[in-house]
Structure formats: C-alpha cells, structure tokens
Amino acid sequence: MSTPSPISDEQLNAFLDHQLDPEERERLLGVLEHDAELRRRACELRNLSELVRHAYDPRVLPRPRSAVPVRQRPWVQGVAAALLLGLGTTLGWFLHPAGGPGTRPPAIDPKVMYLDQERAFQTASLSEAPEVHGARKVLLHISSNDPRKMEAALDTAERLVRTYRARHIPVEVEVVANAGGLDLLRADVSPFADRIHALHQKYEELTFYACRTALSRLMAAKGLHNPPPLLEDALLTPNALDQILERLQEGWVYMSI
Incomplete structure (x- = not known):
C-alpha cells in the first residue's frame, strides 16, 4: 500500500502546469512512480481542470453560460471530451463500499472538489470545504448505469x-445524471x-x-x-457539463459517484 504523500495540491498543480524547475520536476516524477495515491490525485486535478478548459474553449462552446473567468491550463482535451461523450471517465470518488449488502454505508464526510477564490481546483473533505452563504451546496x-453506483448516489x-x-x-x-447514469x-x-x-x-x-x-445522443x-x-x-438540464461548471463557479462542491 502507498503511504500518504507529502506532496500538496499546489505542488501538483505547478507540476501539471510545467512551472517546476527541472530538478524539482524530476524529484516529483520519482515520487509519482512509486505512489499510487499521488498518481490518483494528479489525475483527478488534471481531469477536472481539463473539463473546465474544454468548456471555456470558444471553439467548443461559443456561448458559455457564465462570464466568470477560469484559469486555463495547457493540456490536451482528451479527458474532458471523454466526459462529454459519456465514456465514464472517473472524475471523483466512488462512495459505495465494496462487498454488497450489509456493508458499511458511505461516510458523511467524503472527499469533494471545489474552486477556490483564485478559480483553481482544490480537494478536501466535505467538512473542510467552504460553505456558500452559510449553506452546504453539493x-x-x-x-x-451500474446499479451499485446508482444506489451509492441515492x-x-x-x-x-x-x-x-x-x-x-x-x-x-x-443529483445530475448523464451518459449511462441516465438510467x-x-x-x-x-x-x-x-x-x-x-x-x-x-x-x-x-x-x-x-x-x-445525453438523451439526444x-x-x-x-x-x-x-x-x-x-x-x-x-428535471431536465440542457447540458450536464454546463450545470457542473456553473455550480462550481457558484461555490458548490462536486462529487462524482
């Protein structure tokens, strides 16, 4: 099993943005090679940031629903496109425990992702994520369409x-459903x-x-x-991706089941 990594999200963001010097980049690459949990965190940060970059690319959405600026990152668009096409890219945490009926239900304080004041993605437990005007918005x-994941969402x-x-x-x-989740x-x-x-x-x-x-597709x-x-x-939402991005900009926290 991997031990908890001392690498912060800020360091991972700098690595993904190619902002580290060569020596520090090599050091972090070495840690990534042996730390499965760190690789998962890096993947999640890149995936959700790419989702935003794709959504605010004027060639993809010429009329974005919100004018709030989001910091763009110079990565390829494959992961975000996979989400748009409903290929089931994992962007968060599957909260339902393995083992079938009788197992312990999901905790109330799971990991979530949100945008901070600088419009950058952060991860935290739900209790540590900021509230919106004194309220929790998730x-x-x-x-x-996996029944276990549907049940986990409910x-x-x-x-x-x-x-x-x-x-x-x-x-x-x-609860926003697209792709197989429409079922x-x-x-x-x-x-x-x-x-x-x-x-x-x-x-x-x-x-x-x-x-x-997704219904049209x-x-x-x-x-x-x-x-x-x-x-x-x-209810119907015109586009799940737009809804996710709009809520993130409004201060909601995001969890992918």
Missing part, C-alpha cells in the same frame, strides 16, 4: 440532507423509481436532473424518434 454526478444524497437537517445547517443537493432517472429502466419518488417527496432540498444532451445512437420517458421527479 452536486453529485452519476454517469454510470445513499449519499439522502445521508447529506438528513445529516445537515439534523445539524440545522441549510443544504442543497443536486437512474429513466421511467422505463430505473431500478430505483420508487425510492427516488420517496426521496423527492420527503426532501425539498434534493433535486434530480437528467442531461438533455441516446436517441441518435438507438435510432429513437422520441426520447425515453423520465421519472416524474426528474
């Missing part, structure tokens, strides 16, 4: 709302339709969104003339 992103959303309600802390939670909110295939309806009725702080762009791929029906408790 976006859960599901892009897989477990996490409910646990967040219940915990912050008990602490009398305002909270908003959005969670499709009326014709969702294995959790009853639970989603119960959650929606019980918690006004919880909202479910399906990606319209699904229709084109399967030759459908009409979009698959959605659960009555699901």
